[in-house]
Amino acid sequence: MKRFLSFATALSLSILVGPVVAGGGGRVLPPNATPHGYSLADMARAVALFTTSFNDPDFYPDTPFQILYADASSFAFDVEGDTLIESGSNTITVKAGTAFYMPMFNIDDSPPIIGNFPTRSRDAAGYVFDEDQLGLEDAEVVVDGQATEIGAAYLVGPVRTPPLNDGGGTHIITLGVFIAPLSVGTHTISFSGEYTGDLVGPAVGSPNFAADFTYTVRVVP
Numbered sequence: 474m475k476r477f478l479s480f481a482t483a484l485s486l487s488i489l490v491g492p493v494v495a496g497g498g499g500r501v502l503p504p505n506a507t508p509h510g511y512s513l514a515d516m517a518r519a520v521a522l523f524t525t526s527f528n529d530p531d532f533y534p535d536t537p538f539q540i541l542y543a544d545a546s547s548f549a550f551d552v553e554g555d556t557l558i559e560s561g562s563n564t565i566t567v568k569a570g571t572a573f574y575m576p577m578f579n580i581d582d583s584p585p586i587i588g589n590f591p592t593r594s595r596d597a598a599g600y601v602f603d604e605d606q607l608g609l610e611d612a613e614v615v616v617d618g619q620a621t622e623i624g625a626a627y628l629v630g631p632v633r634t635p636p637l638n639d640g641g642g643t644h645i646i647t648l649g650v651f652i653a654p655l656s657v658g659t660h661t662i663s664f665s666g667e668y669t670g671d672l673v674g675p676a677v678g679s680p681n682f683a684a685d686f687t688y689t690v691r692v693v694p
Contacts, residue, residue, distance in 0.1 A: 499616040504626040509537040517647035526638040541575040557679035573652040583640030598625040608670025
């Protein structure tokens with residue numbers, strides 16, 4: 474089965490941020506933010522080998538962010554009706570002041586290629602979100618109960634990469650977010666979404682393919 478979702482397992486205005494979780498920090502930054510000088514495209518490239526290794530620690534990149542990723546042992550698949558659901562989790566401890574990057578949905582050009590993988594960034598959103606393609610919908614990040622819808626503005630790619638670990642492709646498209654530092658304490662960050670497009674059934678054997686991933690983040694002084 475070609476893996477749609479590679480879960481690592483955070484845009485600018487350097488200062489502009491999104492909605493605040495009261496008392497907890499953890500804002501989902503706008504898609505054009507560049508914390509620490511990194512764009513979403515930069516991070517998609519930086520984590521591509523890690524993501525396509527299915528979170529092998531040997532490929533964890535050196536960046537200023539804590540990447541939110543699922544522990545490989547937590548990956549699970551379930552079927553509800555006509556939907557195949559992939560889930561995963563992890564518990565991560567960071568120092569106060571640490572910012573986060575969370576890759577959510579990825580598709581690359583390692584074989585077997587699904588549909589007509591785009592060669593231009595202007596075609597990526599249609600490939601990922603249109604119903605006659607992959608049909609990604611209801612993508613959402615929840616930080617301590619505060620939900621943020623994640624749309625096409627957060628999609629980057631195809632970005633060029635070294636040969637990828639899931640079959641040697643050299644381009645990846647990623648929907649991901651930067652998340653601002655959290656306050657000291659224990660927090661929950663999750664994301665979800667579902668592919669419902671025409672290309673999904675032939676690729677995975679189920680009409681719909683969903684994700685539901687949850688991370689516990691402990692922030693220490």
